[in-house]
Amino acid sequence: MGEQVTNVGIVGTGVISGTYLDHLAKLPGVDVVAVADLDRSRAAAIADTNDGIRALTPDELYAVDDIQIVVNLTIPAAHAPVHQAAMEAGKHVYGEKPLAVDRAEAEPLLKYATVNNLRIGCAPDTVLGTGTQTARAVIDRGDIGVPHAATASFVTPGHELWHPAPEFYYQPGGGPVLDMGPYYVTSLVTLLGPVRRVTARAGQSKQQRQIHTGPRAGTTFGVEVPTHVTGVLEHESGALTTVVMSFDVWAARLPRIEVHGTEGSLSVPDPNGFDGTVEIATSKQREWTEVPVAGGYAGAGRGVGVADMARALRTGQPHRADGALAYHVLDVLETLVEAAVQDQPLDVASTVTRPAPVPLGASPETA
Template identity: 50%
Template sequence: MTKTGPVGVGFIGTGMISDTYLEHLTRFPDVRVLILGDLDESRAAAQAAKHGVPESGSAADVLAHPDVEIVVNLTIPAVHAEVASAAIAAGKNVWTEKPISVDRQSGIDLLAQAAAAGLRVGVAPDTVLGPGVQTARRAIARGDIGVPLSAQTVMQYAGPDIFHPNPEFLFARGAGPLFDMGPYYVTTLISIFGAVTRVGAVGSQARAIRTVLAGDRAGTEFAVEVPTHVNAIAQFDGGGVSQSVFSFDSPLARTGFVEITGTEGTLVVPDPNMFTGEVKITRAVSSVDAFRGETEWEIVPTTGVEAGRGLGVLDMARAIRSGGTHIATGELGYHVLDTLVSIDESVQTGAMVDVESTVADIPLVPEDWDPFAATIDAR
């Protein structure tokens, strides 16, 4: 029987990031958050009470809930594929935090399982659906900087151990600056330049042992399993190229830096870890003043309704009811993973690596898309 009305949503994982998802998903009229589940059921209950969610319990309770159509998977990266697979086996569509998995094969298997079951997989980040990146993409599509040629991105700071009370998983396999923060930047670049075809990278690790610096566990030491600084270059299907820094080793914080250079100008994209921000363009000038840092900027007016995490879940929910295709698909999530794994392989081998997967061009969000509008019949 075809379901109608707002789409039922359940969460597995109610850690730090669940707050921002819940703040938005509980305000979107086209979805209903019905139940929260966690290994720590008391934490799930506390989050349910905080955000007005009617039920809480275990992961099994979420999977067994008859009205849950989308499971939001906010577990640690090492079990993303396992939890998503369990959701699909239970007959649920799944939205998973990035990355889709920590290795290629489990990502491939997950997409095959979903396809066989006729279910959907969506993968974070959904920041690319926000007004910031969308405004930048529309400017590029209009030809505001001519033909886009190259990009530079930087994400560097001292690392999440300075603020996270349980940072170990962010330095474990499937995380580190490349897999934790890389998806925001790589997804943004793919949405602008198309699929990645080839990558090269070098990496390093400042310290083999880190120390928790925040919370009740401050002073606890833990082992680092991954490179904590990566410099990567990429080539895209359409001919564009990029260079990127991903680092948890820098005392100088510099994050959210994305510049796209075209034949007629350079465009600054807002922080891809955020949903909005200022888009601005500078154009080529003949004056020597350009070499003295006297850059003239043109501000591009931001369009779209500001919201936050949960946009990808909402987009999937609306697509489930309409029969359309959601934007942040599992295929996009897998191509991002394949790119990140290829970068990691290049760090390990010192060789350029071809990215075997591909993905179709990522559509723009309609300009009149409003997450706070009720577009699904409430019956």
């Protein structure tokens, strides 16, 4: 029997689109057939250099019959409108994180998808790689006992040092919490389960930032969101995670993610990557030891969540990087910022079931 293929159209041809195009071309069960952008010349440039891909306007892409999944790679402020337009045209959608700028935008998307029997998928799909999935396998088989604590940190001096148009990172929908927080909290929920309560503090080191690269180097712009947030996530399991998310740190030696259990500790690789080394130290073996790969899609890259979703559509199974998970992560992150602003602990209203693990040796076409 020949391979079943789900056709994909991409809306938004910014920096990240090149990575998606490269990886989707290598994945089984999906085929990118069209790209669209408000600037049609950008879409045309991609179509001119990729056989089998045609350039369209966004409205044209939503309307064509041969596309089943629209991959939304627009800026955060456009995530919800593009998702809605694509679903109104009968398309399943998969988007870059966050699901929407806030819960108020995201919740109607999930309701519309449910009522109309459509699927929503959302990055990050990095948690489907061998890094996070190996860590999950270690936790699930009890190698560190019962997890009771974790730490998670992302710190950088700011994206204006490398991005030629970084303003959106400092507008609503951006900031370190909503920009990089989804990678960390999605990994933490995958490892430890949903979050029920948070507390936090936030700060902002600068009201103005300066672009350092590209044709607009030297240009300054305003900062509209907190740029340093630290807090505690209380998981439904009772585990406590300490988080630090910052655009205000020049250098640090903080671990990305560590999970601590009653019988040992686990070092988890960068959740913004798909692989990396997992290490364990236990009550009997106190030295850090590398853990053999125990799960996850090997060699995965951006877009593996799209392929996982396409397979799930064909088989009727749940997809892993789904809208409910993305909504819970957004809820946690937004509540974290609100807790900092209000200076009090806050409950997280949503919950979610951990997605199915990715077995060792799995392919997004079959697992």
